Amino acid sequence: MPEFRLYNSLTGEVEPFAPADGSTVRLYTCGPTVYNPAHLGNFRTFLFEDLLRRVLRMRGWGVEQVMNLTDVDDKIIKRATERGITIRALTDPVVTTFHADREYLRIQAAEHYPRATEYIAEMIALVERLQANGVAYRADDGSVYFAIDKFEGYGRLSRLDTRKIRTGARVAQDDYAKENAQDFALWKSAKPEDEACAAAWDSPWGRGRPGWHLECSAMAMALLGETLDIHAGGVDLMFPHHEDEIAQSEAATGKPFARFWCHGEFLLTDGAKMAKRVGNVSTVADLREQGVSAAALRHFVFSTHYRKQLNLSAAALEASIEAVRRIGDFSDRLARETAGSPALSEAADTLLVEATTVLSDDLNAPRAVGALFEFISAANRALDSRGSDPAALGRAREAFRQVNGVLDIVPDRGTSGGELADWVEAQLEARTQARARRDFAAADAIRKSLEEKGIAIEDSPSGTRWKSVR
Ligand SMILES: [Zn+2]
Secondary structure, three states, X not given: OOOOEEEEOXXXXXXXXXXXXXXXEEEEEOOOEOOOOOEHHXXXXXXXXXXXXXXXXXXXXXXXXXXXXXXXXXXXXXXXXXXXXXXHHHHHHHHHHHHHHHHHOOOOOXXXXXXXXXXXXXXXXXXXXXXXXXXXXXXXXXXXXXOHHHOOOOOOOOOOOHHHOOOOOEEOOOOOOHHHOOEXXXXXXXXXXXXXXXXXXXXXXXXXXXXXXXXXXXXXXXXXXXXXEEEEEEHHHHHHHHHHHHHHHHHHXXXXXXEEEEEEOOEEOOOOOOOOOOOOOOEHHHHHHOOOOHHHHHHHXXXXXXXXXXXXXXHHHHHHHHHHHHHHHHXXXXXXXOOEOHHHHHHHHHHHHHXXXXXXXXXXXXXXXXXXXXXXXXXXXXXXXXXXXXHHHHHHHHHXXXXXXXXXXXXXXXXXXXXXXXXXXXXXXXXXXXXXXXXXXXXXXXXXXXXXXXXXXXXXXXXXXXXXXX
């Protein structure tokens, strides 16, 4: 296999990567702030991390991934206060929605989903460590701040101009712009509204709550150790969030916090004209409503490199729906055929080599998708000209299964199994009966619920055929 290489935001270069212990990659990924359902921009980042995870495993390494759930921060407190409920009551249902959305998009589960409110003791211990090291101080507002001029190298990740650093000035809010590079809050003294929504805890500095940046440093080090192999997140988190994570962690331990920093680019939705078949979409719920399958979204996202901006448009989603149909048709054909030829076997070998090579080169998914389509064309030609070798067909099925298993565009036939088929047949029977009694609204509703599950149906004189297009 070719060497595995990954772009490291710390150095600005694509570098060879392997886990420090040679076997398991300790991966930290900044998760959602659970005050409302994550939008598709967040999910583009989570899909990039899903791809990273799957490629690391394709390389034969284990992966221990942490994705935190930020369940206490400025935005959560503001919304809980508006509604007059506790932060837990606000965030619990959003966490449930997050996992349902994640499963819909077939994003593999991380090993850990720690909630910030369950790691308060670790956060307090980290602030104490920083105070003991002389890089944190208590201000007259009762909060504890990180003194950025005491940490050499502040701003290295985001290449912050040191002239912008305002010594002694302080910022208390969780998120702020580069123009406000100042001492940031590690621990904030409690206000009455924090107490009212149960967002305050006892600490050596009195009642208070953690700052957002502190949450990730404390949970990452508690679960994965003091030096991570990879820390990933959206590019929008590079400043101040990741910069502050580095400062807090390294000023406490004296060790590098993460060997590699990897950032996924933005999903642009501004000015996207959503019309006709695909209407406006900004959440996974919208996708479901519009009948856009996980397959189509995964194809759409992986057709652009993760370090390039991506435009969400109806035309692009519709093109992905068509592309997925082609992959689904081919998957059906591979399952139906009984033998192949040397040409088919050759196409399978080419696919495996090419996909492994491009995915190992900084996760070049668009080229892997391209290799998959080249394989589909070559394999269709080879199958058209007939063959007599079942082993060649076996090779083609295995190559397709492996490459599709990394991109996970159409579901593995091995997992969709008989249960799904039984359910679909029952739905089709109900739809046929609805049409017979001219209840077209009911028939349409059944078609829609099938589409949501990634099942496309086709009516013909001999009856209704269906196939899985996810
Ligand atoms: Zn984070």
